[in-house]
Amino acid sequence: MQKRWWVFLAAAFLGLAFARGDTLVIAQGVDATTLDPVNHQETPTGNVTANIFDNFYRRLPDGSYEPWLGEAKALDDLTWELSIKPGIKFHNGEELTAEVLKFNFDRLLDPKKPLKYSTYFKPIKKVEVTGKYTLKVYTEKPFPLFLTRLTYLWVVPKAYIEEKGADYFANHPVGTGPYKFVRWVKDQEIVLEANPDYWAGKPKVKRVVFRPIPEASSRVVELLTGGVDIITNLSPEAVPTVEGSGVAEVRSVPSIRNIFIILDVKGEGPLHDPKVRLALNYAVDKEAIVKHVLGGFGVPVGCPLNPYMFGYDEELCKPFPYDPEKAKKLLAEAGYPNGFTFSMSAPSGRYLNDRQVAEAVVGQLKQVGVKVDLRIKEWSSYVKQILNRKLDTDAWMIGWGNAQFDADNTLFTLLYGGTVEGGPPQTKFSYWKDPEFDKYVLEAQQTVDQEKRKELYKKALERVRQGAPWIFLHQQKDIYGVAKRVKWQPRPDELLWAFDMELVK
């Protein structure tokens, strides 16, 4: 009896020392919701499907894109020609042809069964097959974002879905990507296996397992005890622990997300004056916030964009220098030599140390005599207030991801004031009205020539720099804990693409 116990215990300990070997284990906070690559809204789901499927254009680590499954060319303002690389096969042997790609567009454009990614392709009017590997796409109006939207076109197989149905497909996906689907045990693991016949080369990591581990500290302990290789959303507080562990390290990358404070919500009072808004920008010490509140995991920025985005301009996006004297001078010029008081909303727990960032801003503004009544809001009610334009404060802090990597989804969506006659009304996030700015961003939406668009965004950014509609803070960094045996650098789009990864001894 006693002997048997010892055997059991020994086996238990041996089991603990099991090697992950050729398997790379990635822990995220939540499980995937589906494995249909174009019918979800969450990064954790996209991280899994990105390994099984390929997109038509691929995003590069600097934020730009390049042709991947094929190429697209503008024939005129309303017509695009797409050509597919020949010989690409799905994991079930089905070939990727123009017919299959048309099926993908039709599926996204079907008004009866909209998918979550359908909205990215709305301007498309019709798709026509012109050869075995070529097709034409017609749009209703000029669609300059077409190429960047092609990074959302994760290509699915036609015959397989028609035979097995969309529901089966969403649980047993078949793609053209570097990894084949093996199994999905809900809330436990998703197992993928290298596709040795991958058209872009053989993946270096043989097996990839995605595990959902909701509790942040459990993820850290799993990383430190060798249970997983990569963990996402490491908190700055856990950084020293991971760095000191000897088995894992911290790797970070500036993300596509900017954090800022939108001002002048009510369109009256001191914040209505551009001089006051400029003063606030000079009064906030961005460097100090990044260093002390974010542990260095941020990059100060002085405009709504960041270097990954099309339309970014280095000169116009330089952070406003920290200059409290200049701030006081501007306030005096605007008629507030003794400062004033305004109210501000901020979320808690949504962005990296968001509440502490807001509190730091409040403290720094106090130095120049401006008092802030800070209200921390619970996320879901905050979202409702924002969407319904029912904010009860003069300013609000928010982070903006802009997964399009293009100025349009930031400048138009967040700042367009609706002053152009016959143009769209003011967007629900904008509290600023600048007729010149509005003209530029609207024109950029109709311009397919990318050089011209860039010029227009430069002019728009000049208006933003002068009008200072926000307090510009920083670009956030994404923080990962990574086992030392993994050769990989994180990407700005948060993608965990195992084809980029390698295990070293």
Place this chain on the structure above:
Amino acid sequence: MVAWGAATLAFFLLYLSGDPVDLLLPLDASPEARAELRRAYGFDDPLYVQYGRYLWKLAHGDFGVSLRSQEPALPLVLGRMPATLQLAGAGLLFALLLGIPAGVLAALKKGSFLELLVMVLALLGQSIPVYFLGLVLIMVFGLKLHWLPISGYGTLRHLILPTVTVGTFVTASIARLTRNGVLQELRSDYVRTARAKGLHERVVVYKHALRNAAIPVVTIVGLQLGALLSGAVITETIFAWPGMGRFVLLAVEQGDFPVVQASVIVFALMLSLVNLAVDLAYLWLDPRVRYA
């Protein structure tokens, strides 16, 4: 009746928090997309219409479709039930196997150091928060000693830390109740009689006193099963246990109404089954209930 009450409560509490469309779409989704989704899920109908449709569907066994994964809500919830039942069952077993002997021991050794130890431990066990205990266990047995896996599901070894975490509170309450119950029974007349008959002390304690002391313990076990299930919510989250609790927590955060509603109903039915089991256990334990 229970199902209807739970369903109604779940419906109105959720709808008080507003419709979930704002949370389901990214901030930059167009107003048309929001309106479309609202229409698709029927959130634009008056509340009574929505409630009627909801009950009508429920009566036909249709719990709706998860707003997140587009799959039927009930199978999603039921699919996660075995893991939760396993955890709750293991926690209960752990509590009974440890709590009852500890309670009896404390009662028999009244006034000794052993009793003091049991009572102090029980007090600690009852007052320590589940999430704290879970994290301490992870730190000690996972990070420092490397003895046990700290997250995941599948083997017996994966079950150990979550079981201790979820079962400790119940163990402590059972130990204290058993001690008090046995002490009281030992003072009663029939025990004196039994002893006077010359029955062996062990028979007196285990066959007579403990059986009578068991009634409050069974009651508390029934009540504690709710605590066990709610403790499972936190425990499952800490240990990445693929159960209902963690799943429901996520659904609440994400505003996935159909999933929350389905699980509230399933939880309610489960608890009423437990209450039934407790009542049946009375019958077996106490002949007076049987004859009444």
